[in-house]
Amino acid sequence: MKKENYQALFVPDYQNLEKLIAGYRAAELKIVLLSGVFDLVHIGHALYAQKAKELGDILVVGVDTDELVKKDKGPKRSIVSQDERVSMLRFFRQIDVVTLNIAHGELIKLIRPDILVLSESTNEDPKVWEEKMKKEYRYLCSEIVILPPQATTSTTARIRLNVIEGARDLANALTKVIEDYMNKLKGGGL
Numbered sequence: 001m002k003k004e005n006y007q008a009l010f011v012p013d014y015q016n017l018e019k020l021i022a023g024y025r026a027a028e029l030k031i032v033l034l035s036g037v038f039d040l041v042h043i044g045h046a047l048y049a050q051k052a053k054e055l056g057d058i059l060v061v062g063v064d065t066d067e068l069v070k071k072d073k074g075p076k077r078s079i080v081s082q083d084e085r086v087s088m089l090r091f092f093r094q095i096d097v098v099t100l101n102i103a104h105g106e107l108i109k110l111i112r113p114d115i116l117v118l119s120e121s122t123n124e125d126p127k128v129w130e131e132k133m134k135k136e137y138r139y140l141c142s143e144i145v146i147l148p149p150q151a152t153t154s155t156t157a158r159i160r161l162n163v164i165e166g167a168r169d170l171a172n173a174l175t176k177v178i179e180d181y182m183n184k185l186k187g188g189g190l
Helices: 014-026 043-053 066-073 082-089 106-111 126-140 155-186
Strands: 031-036 058-064 097-101 115-119 143-147
Touching: 014 031, 014 097, 014 106, 031 043, 031 106, 043 058, 043 115, 043 143, 058 066, 058 082, 058 106, 082 097, 097 106, 106 126, 115 126, 126 143
Parallel strands: 031 058, 031 115, 058 097, 115 143
Antiparallel strands: none
């Protein structure tokens, strides 16, 4: 089956997703699941999807809903809406199905993938986190693969850098305005 540029199926309804997955299973295709925010899509996301796709036949990607992102990352996230994040990921040639991830663990329970792909990028100790994830999800999937970050800078780090640079630019601009004002006061210009 040849896919067009806008290739991946978007299946937001979990009943339809369950039927689609059953069809893939009947065809004896190996199903890989990964999920995440995918905010401000960058090369790390593409490489992550590529590595995940190499593990099986069908790559299903769960995009965290705006509500889930706010819960996990705070009220100012996501930067890009879930609709746009879904649309962007549908262009990734590696991805076969895109759906919405409405709650942690729900997609894993629904799909029961052959391979669950997780990213080790976490604030917790990687070994402790890995054991916790394997203990929590091992009964739902045949294998859990934890991939290292695929880019040197995460989306969160990029946002922080932009905020810091913006604050620095604002501070410099305010300093200049204050200095100019003080010089005018000293010179009797006001």
